[in-house]
Amino acid sequence: MKILKSTVLVLALLMVSLTFAQNKNERASLEVDGVCLMCKKRIEKASLNTKGVKSATWDVETHELKLIFDERKTNLETITKSIVAVGHDTKELKAIDAAYETVHPCCKYRDEEVNDDHKN
Incomplete structure (x- = not known):
């Protein structure tokens, strides 16, 4: 009986620790400059190529990148650096x-004429 109680206690502690260990995913969003679907592909690819990023979706209309x-x-700083490295500005960092x-x-996207072309 004592062994059964010990086993149940160990299993319960293991389940509780696994439950807490699984939720390390952070959700965040960034504003990223761009104008088209090619920008979308580039921004999302740069984000997803950053180790630890599980999902990246950039909206052409709102410029919001959901991560x-x-x-x-x-972290967000590392992801932002990956995005500016491929040529897209964020509120926090500008691409060189x-x-x-x-x-x-x-x-x-910094060119007004290109921006106007995409609005039409």
Whole structure:
């Protein structure tokens, strides 16, 4: 009987610890500049290539990037650096000119004429 009680106690503690250990996913969103579906693909790919990012969805209309990531493996600063490295500005960081110049001409979101073309 004593062994049964000990076994039940150990199993209960194990289940409780596993429940707490599983929820390390953080949800967050960032504003990321871009204008088109090519931008969407580039922004999402840069985010997903960051170790620990499980989901990344960027909205062309709102410029909102919704993220789910493992906070044990990465953070928003690291994800933001990955995005600016491929040429897209965020509110927190701006892409350097060399990175911005690598985006396709139709993706030059800093150019008013390109922005106007995408609005029509």
